[in-house]
Amino acid sequence: MTYAVILAGGVGSRFWPFSRELEPKQFMKIIGETSLLQATVQRLKGLVEPRRVYIVTNNIYFYEVKAQVAKFGIPDENIILEPQGKNTAPAAGLCAKLISRIDKDAVLLVLPSDHYIKNTGNFKKTIKKAISCAGKDFLVTIGIKPSTASTGYGYIKSGAGKGGYIEVEKFLEKPDLSKAKKYLKDKRFFWNSGMFIWKASVFLEEVEKYLPGLYDSLRSINSVNDIPEIWPGIEPVSVDYGIMEHSKGIALIPADFYWTDLGSWEALAEIFPKDKKGNISNGDALNVDSHGVCVFARGNRLVSTIGVNNMVIADTPDALLVCDRGRAQDVKQLVERLKALKRKEHQVHLTERRPWGSFTVLQQGIGFKIKLIELASKKRLSLQRHKSRAEHWVVVSGVAKITSDGKVSFVRSNESVYIPKGRKHRLENPLRSPLKIVEVQTGAYLEEDDIERFEDDFKR
Amino acid sequence: MTYAVILAGGVGSRFWPFSRELEPKQFMKIIGETSLLQATVQRLKGLVEPRRVYIVTNNIYFYEVKAQVAKFGIPDENIILEPQGKNTAPAAGLCAKLISRIDKDAVLLVLPSDHYIKNTGNFKKTIKKAISCAGKDFLVTIGIKPSTASTGYGYIKSGAGKGGYIEVEKFLEKPDLSKAKKYLKDKRFFWNSGMFIWKASVFLEEVEKYLPGLYDSLRSINSVNDIPEIWPGIEPVSVDYGIMEHSKGIALIPADFYWTDLGSWEALAEIFPKDKKGNISNGDALNVDSHGVCVFARGNRLVSTIGVNNMVIADTPDALLVCDRGRAQDVKQLVERLKALKRKEHQVHLTERRPWGSFTVLQQGIGFKIKLIELASKKRLSLQRHKSRAEHWVVVSGVAKITSDGKVSFVRSNESVYIPKGRKHRLENPLRSPLKIVEVQTGAYLEEDDIERFEDDFKR
Numbered sequence: 001m002t003y004a005v006i007l008a009g010g011v012g013s014r015f016w017p018f019s020r021e022l023e024p025k026q027f028m029k030i031i032g033e034t035s036l037l038q039a040t041v042q043r044l045k046g047l048v049e050p051r052r053v054y055i056v057t058n059n060i061y062f063y064e065v066k067a068q069v070a071k072f073g074i075p076d077e078n079i080i081l082e083p084q085g086k087n088t089a090p091a092a093g094l095c096a097k098l099i100s101r102i103d104k105d106a107v108l109l110v111l112p113s114d115h116y117i118k119n120t121g122n123f124k125k126t127i128k129k130a131i132s133c134a135g136k137d138f139l140v141t142i143g144i145k146p147s148t149a150s151t152g153y154g155y156i157k158s159g160a161g162k163g164g165y166i167e168v169e170k171f172l173e174k175p176d177l178s179k180a181k182k183y184l185k186d187k188r189f190f191w192n193s194g195m196f197i198w199k200a201s202v203f204l205e206e207v208e209k210y211l212p213g214l215y216d217s218l219r220s221i222n223s224v225n226d227i228p229e230i231w232p233g234i235e236p237v238s239v240d241y242g243i244m245e246h247s248k249g250i251a252l253i254p255a256d257f258y259w260t261d262l263g264s265w266e267a268l269a270e271i272f273p274k275d276k277k278g279n280i281s282n283g284d285a286l287n288v289d290s291h292g293v294c295v296f297a298r299g300n301r302l303v304s305t306i307g308v309n310n311m312v313i314a315d316t317p318d319a320l321l322v323c324d325r326g327r328a329q330d331v332k333q334l335v336e337r338l339k340a341l342k343r344k345e346h347q348v349h350l351t352e353r354r355p356w357g358s359f360t361v362l363q364q365g366i367g368f369k370i371k372l373i374e375l376a377s378k379k380r381l382s383l384q385r386h387k388s389r390a391e392h393w394v395v396v397s398g399v400a401k402i403t404s405d406g407k408v409s410f411v412r413s414n415e416s417v418y419i420p421k422g423r424k425h426r427l428e429n430p431l432r433s434p435l436k437i438v439e440v441q442t443g444a445y446l447e448e449d450d451i452e453r454f455e456d457d458f459k460r
Numbered sequence: 461m462t463y464a465v466i467l468a469g470g471v472g473s474r475f476w477p478f479s480r481e482l483e484p485k486q487f488m489k490i491i492g493e494t495s496l497l498q499a500t501v502q503r504l505k506g507l508v509e510p511r512r513v514y515i516v517t518n519n520i521y522f523y524e525v526k527a528q529v530a531k532f533g534i535p536d537e538n539i540i541l542e543p544q545g546k547n548t549a550p551a552a553g554l555c556a557k558l559i560s561r562i563d564k565d566a567v568l569l570v571l572p573s574d575h576y577i578k579n580t581g582n583f584k585k586t587i588k589k590a591i592s593c594a595g596k597d598f599l600v601t602i603g604i605k606p607s608t609a610s611t612g613y614g615y616i617k618s619g620a621g622k623g624g625y626i627e628v629e630k631f632l633e634k635p636d637l638s639k640a641k642k643y644l645k646d647k648r649f650f651w652n653s654g655m656f657i658w659k660a661s662v663f664l665e666e667v668e669k670y671l672p673g674l675y676d677s678l679r680s681i682n683s684v685n686d687i688p689e690i691w692p693g694i695e696p697v698s699v700d701y702g703i704m705e706h707s708k709g710i711a712l713i714p715a716d717f718y719w720t721d722l723g724s725w726e727a728l729a730e731i732f733p734k735d736k737k738g739n740i741s742n743g744d745a746l747n748v749d750s751h752g753v754c755v756f757a758r759g760n761r762l763v764s765t766i767g768v769n770n771m772v773i774a775d776t777p778d779a780l781l782v783c784d785r786g787r788a789q790d791v792k793q794l795v796e797r798l799k800a801l802k803r804k805e806h807q808v809h810l811t812e813r814r815p816w817g818s819f820t821v822l823q824q825g826i827g828f829k830i831k832l833i834e835l836a837s838k839k840r841l842s843l844q845r846h847k848s849r850a851e852h853w854v855v856v857s858g859v860a861k862i863t864s865d866g867k868v869s870f871v872r873s874n875e876s877v878y879i880p881k882g883r884k885h886r887l888e889n890p891l892r893s894p895l896k897i898v899e900v901q902t903g904a905y906l907e908e909d910d911i912e913r914f915e916d917d918f919k920r
Contacts, residue, residue: 017762286794286797286798286801288790288793288794288797299761299780300778301776301777301780302477302778302779302780302803303780303782304477304779304780304794305781305782305783306781306782306783306784306791306793306794307783307784307786307787307790308771308782311768311782313780313782315780316761318760318761319761319762320761320762320763320764320773320775321764321765321766322764322765322768322773322782323765323766323768324766326767327749327767330748330749331766333748333766334766337748338746360823363822365856365857365896366857367856367857368856368857368896370822370830370832370898372823372830390874392876394852394854394900394902396827396828396900396902397825397826397827397828413827413902414850414903416876416900418876436825436828438828438898440854440856440898442854442856442873442874
């Protein structure tokens, strides 16, 4: 049977300030209302049954993944949690190990969760070819015909074309520009898409051969319960570097669809429609005599430019980036600076997600903080108590089930309730429609760590 | 006696998005906690007594001016209100007329309210020379020694130096760059600062000579009560164009202080300190490999740049401007676009000022709107009623005196009150300390025009 293994643990920082440590690229809605992860799952329709779709991610993303894939019918136990990110080879190996215990002939589609693909029909055709090729015990990779001399991708040098696939001569790391230009002219070169198709058993044999340390670790993992103990000792290594650059049995299937790894704002700019002056206005933008300006505005604010050229302007409620398009790769460097400065704009958005929904700090001043709280259907916060703050809640949409000092009441839109400091309380959304509450906190100390939890649905 | 006439009616749009139609440049705090208007008043200390300081402004700015100059002891009746802006000559003529009725020998210092001056000591020395010169019946102008070939200023070509002043040959409008370069090299040329000193009687004679229409209109104004009737019929004209370009009796006093009219973001950039790469970080800015970037951030948000050169980035809560420094003059053009698009970002800030204080819409959604209301000491809103909305008020600092359905109560920090729709109510700050209230509105229609006023301290 065919299984999908979606790698969704990445902490990409190149879309900062849109992406944050706690909200990485794969969970972002780049175009429309579907996140990259959701689009990855959606593309599998007709190829892999939902119960055979596995998602490997970091512990901290569990509730996000769960919420995002709920509607596709993927069981919760298919979300495999890594305590630490160890790059792609351990994640792929782990899934090969776990799935081969259920189905020793399993064929795995190993797919990144944060790439962008157009033409799903052709994607499926390509994958079907790859599956058939994997049946012949190849490690199969999807190669992309280069359209530019990109220095942001790894390359694959192909050999002879065989019946249904192309031999692979060599995996090559990201080249410099002059090499990339040569590769572009030479028809033997492909971009490495990071999509792999192989039998679990074949992949594990290759791991044994080329990454014996990892193989040993995987031998000790017989169920997900073993992961937390074994994982810290594993060396991080990519599939490309650890396996593909060494393996002899690799086959390439050329992609027949548009693909980008969305590796930077510049790559994102490529897929958006532009006006006559080459400007992208994604959000509320107004350009005067500007050219090649890519505005991505989610800050609820007007972004205007005068006489600006070849710039990415990415605006969010708490951070703005103005970046020369030629420097889009250096966003990473900026994020490192933020880390070093111990700021928080690289970690979380102003609207912070929680397993039960989200909250946004609208304003804070001396002695008060105003939050908008959104509680998802049927979710509840922990039973909790605050030492230093009182809370006024005004329900602005939906119905809140409120437990205060053991008493339960239902508070409707345009009604309010007061939780004095020191009182045990709990907030719940008993309905299917979302619940919105304005919370006005008052007190001398108003940080998130003033919380004593007595019960919690999310084991915090 | 010497009187000051401060012209504070301008609707400058060149500092958009910091300046707005309802909050023009003269009321802005450019550096520190003093607005340009306040700095203008402050500079007069020791030159003109507060009760002889007059401020001409537009009707709509009355409460703003009143609040800003309260601490200087300028009487309210010295705030002269124009129903419409008519440029500088009518405003200067009006004050000359009104003041000469009180003091026929009055000497007037006519001063813009939105310029920036360093070295107040030298400013005062220069003005004293000018006053003495005006005593000899000259129209006296303060000339600035050009430091750059600016095309943003009018020029004055001077003639022979006399005892204590320089003769003026010609007033020249803003030149093109090649002329400006010539002027810069030629010691006879000065920038026109827009500061004028003259006897009221002498100026009125010149108005009679060169602007007889205006003179006729001024003859019909015997008190401020006559302004509303006469003003609409007056032709707008500047002092420079209407009088100075024609008058024969002009004297120039060279300024011995740093002056700029702050005519654009670029002019503002000139007066701020820069780092080694020529960047200005006024607000929360983080630059990576950027040069000559001027960040002015009042948006409570991080502004970051990568590889950006010679750019002004001006950020406010509801509008961002990214502008090439060479194009700073074109901000006006952008503001015109906003007007044409019937937007509101050129008119008001997200925090809207009112005679009683200010309010900020923190968030709005379907059926609700969250405002932070700040009420100044001893001020109160109108006695009012809303058809479509209910209001929840949570006091977060200060004490509110609330009248609801005729009953008065005092609501303290961490207490709340509910005003159902249709109820007559009034909010007042009875104390000296400011009052802050979070207002959560709920209802189907939540616009500002759902208000029925029964009593109002501000005649609305």
